[in-house]
Amino acid sequence: MKPLVFTHPPLQVAELLLREAFSKRKLIVMFCRCSVVYEGRSATILGEGDRLVIVKPDGAVLVHRPRGYSPVNWQPDSQLLEAKLEGDVLLVRSLRAKPRELLEIRVSRVDTLIVAEEMVDNAEFQELIDEAEIRDTLARHPELIEPGLRIVTVEKRIEGRGYADIYGVDSQGRHVVIEVKRVTAGREAVEQLRRYVDAWRKENPQAPVRGILVAPSITEPAAKLLEEYGLEFRKLDLKRIRKILEEERKGKKQPSLLSFVKKGGSAG
Amino acid sequence: MKPLVFTHPPLQVAELLLREAFSKRKLIVMFCRCSVVYEGRSATILGEGDRLVIVKPDGAVLVHRPRGYSPVNWQPDSQLLEAKLEGDVLLVRSLRAKPRELLEIRVSRVDTLIVAEEMVDNAEFQELIDEAEIRDTLARHPELIEPGLRIVTVEKRIEGRGYADIYGVDSQGRHVVIEVKRVTAGREAVEQLRRYVDAWRKENPQAPVRGILVAPSITEPAAKLLEEYGLEFRKLDLKRIRKILEEERKGKKQPSLLSFVKKGGSAG
DNA sequence: AATTTCATATCGCCG
DNA sequence: CGGCGATGTGAAATT
Numbered sequence: 368m369k370p371l372v373f374t375h376p377p378l379q380v381a382e383l384l385l386r387e388a389f390s391k392r393k394l395i396v397m398f399c400r401c402s403v404v405y406e407g408r409s410a411t412i413l414g415e416g417d418r419l420v421i422v423k424p425d426g427a428v429l430v431h432r433p434r435g436y437s438p439v440n441w442q443p444d445s446q447l448l449e450a451k452l453e454g455d456v457l458l459v460r461s462l463r464a465k466p467r468e469l470l471e472i473r474v475s476r477v478d479t480l481i482v483a484e485e486m487v488d489n490a491e492f493q494e495l496i497d498e499a500e501i502r503d504t505l506a507r508h509p510e511l512i513e514p515g516l517r518i519v520t521v522e523k524r525i526e527g528r529g530y531a532d533i534y535g536v537d538s539q540g541r542h543v544v545i546e547v548k549r550v551t552a553g554r555e556a557v558e559q560l561r562r563y564v565d566a567w568r569k570e571n572p573q574a575p576v577r578g579i580l581v582a583p584s585i586t587e588p589a590a591k592l593l594e595e596y597g598l599e600f601r602k603l604d605l606k607r608i609r610k611i612l613e614e615e616r617k618g619k620k621q622p623s624l625l626s627f628v629k630k631g632g633s634a635g
Numbered sequence: 636m637k638p639l640v641f642t643h644p645p646l647q648v649a650e651l652l653l654r655e656a657f658s659k660r661k662l663i664v665m666f667c668r669c670s671v672v673y674e675g676r677s678a679t680i681l682g683e684g685d686r687l688v689i690v691k692p693d694g695a696v697l698v699h700r701p702r703g704y705s706p707v708n709w710q711p712d713s714q715l716l717e718a719k720l721e722g723d724v725l726l727v728r729s730l731r732a733k734p735r736e737l738l739e740i741r742v743s744r745v746d747t748l749i750v751a752e753e754m755v756d757n758a759e760f761q762e763l764i765d766e767a768e769i770r771d772t773l774a775r776h777p778e779l780i781e782p783g784l785r786i787v788t789v790e791k792r793i794e795g796r797g798y799a800d801i802y803g804v805d806s807q808g809r810h811v812v813i814e815v816k817r818v819t820a821g822r823e824a825v826e827q828l829r830r831y832v833d834a835w836r837k838e839n840p841q842a843p844v845r846g847i848l849v850a851p852s853i854t855e856p857a858a859k860l861l862e863e864y865g866l867e868f869r870k871l872d873l874k875r876i877r878k879i880l881e882e883e884r885k886g887k888k889q890p891s892l893l894s895f896v897k898k899g900g901s902a903g
Numbered sequence: 904a905a906t907t908t909c910a911t912a913t914c915g916c917c918g
Numbered sequence: 919c920g921g922c923g924a925t926g927t928g929a930a931a932t933t
Contacts, residue, residue, distance in 0.1 A: 368685045368746045369746065370747045372642065394687070394701055396664060396666075398754075400636070402758070405911070408818070408910090409764055409911045410762075410763040410764055410911090411760065411761060411762050411911080412761045413760050414758030414759055416754075416755065416756030416757065417636045417754035418754075418756065419662070419689070419754075421687070423699075423701060423703070424701055425701075425702045427704050429704070432756050433662055433691060433756055435691065435693065436695050436709060436710075436929090437912095439760055440911090443703070443911090443914090465919095468911070478636045479638045479749060481664075481666070481749070483685075485685075486684075486686075486687075487684065487685050488684030488686065488700050488701055489684065490681055490682030490683055490684040492681050493681070494926090497677065497924080498923095524917090524918090527859060528856075529921090529922060530917095549924085549925090549926095553907075554906090555823070555907095558823075558830070586905080586907095587905090587906090588907090589906095673926070675926060676925095677925090678926090679926080703913085703914090704912095704913065704914090709926085762911095765909080766910090818910090818911095819921095821922075823923095854920075855920090855921085856921075857921095
């Protein structure tokens, strides 16, 4: 990768560089003074200031202020990218089709313009533990939820209501709908579970059904709501899940995290 | 703003530059080849590739791949920033205290390192329309929801159940609970409204109450659910809201969007 | 500090 | 493409 760096280019030069870079789909980083207008799902205006502007090969645009994680303005991707000199301002316009969103950056001064030539990045990104993995591990080890639980379906689609994480039958033959949360469960998780249990009841009016919310913890208001709805909470032991996953992975002889990183592993 | 640019600095030089920049709280942009490990709320690994790394004065860290809006790894802010040469790898470590999260970037090659000196950005960011604004506009113009509707409360707190956006009385004296959504309403919005209506019924068992969901559109399954619950949908005309807001603002002689931008307006 | 809610959420999956 | 749910969601407001 050899980024080309231009220091204090006149706006006319920047205009040409941006146009070239847009058409060749290069990644651009620009330190500049600018104001921004956004019009689309919302509408915002931002007065002049020093900003870090990033344009990616796929048309993603980010305008960053000096602080914070979030860009102040952005475009997740865009179909049209323009650079046009208008008097003493370089207008950078990004248009997204669906939803229709327009981002206009008015650049009054470019401090540094960097055009990255060929970024090579084919590495695999691995999420070592996410909700799907927790859910599948619980399904493989239902005794972690309660003894005698038999799993019937994982990620069960409930007509017109969404998806229940796990669906099974308990030791007494009662049906069980299970909602799994990776983090502290709030009121919304309770509502979600209730929705699934309600839907199940509607389709099976006679049969008894239990609803279990499985999470590392639950907020106090959510616990109250859960009780009100006659649903149950089971604490999720994340460490236990991680341990099981680790052992299962070891069994598969997959490289450990450390060896992977030290070798600078990549794939794709 | 005068960003300092270093091209292909040896890792030893980059180490010193980063340390200096971290301690002086400068904004840093680095094109480099690196791998990343994150450990905290989750755990992730990312193999080697060309990346764009940003470190902001407040300790925010962003690792961007060549595509997409979202950074592949990040730190919203961090309390500790380190750069340490370890053999042929420059280890950049970012630690966040609460929640405890560690981000480690292993840099094997620095292509370009930019240290921004003094970014001046005091401009005001204006959100011209958000949900609160829509809700308040509807409350000022209840006829947009239905004729004869009288507003009693805006943003009414419903004990242990969150907030109903608007609460009022219709032309026939029936109580009305209104939930406003800025975007397409899904099942969740329906459940939210139902929760508010249920809570209201519980406190007023006799009195009849209606529930109205106001949104630009509604998903088909959500519409079914709404009907099932005996609730109502009213289409929200966002353009109309914007127009009203614009006129009201004009009345207050606030500068228009265009004039604001042309003048390069700023504040703060 | 804990909890809730909003966001131009973004993103990926599945029908 | 629409609907749905997870996200290391982030960030603000409120209790």
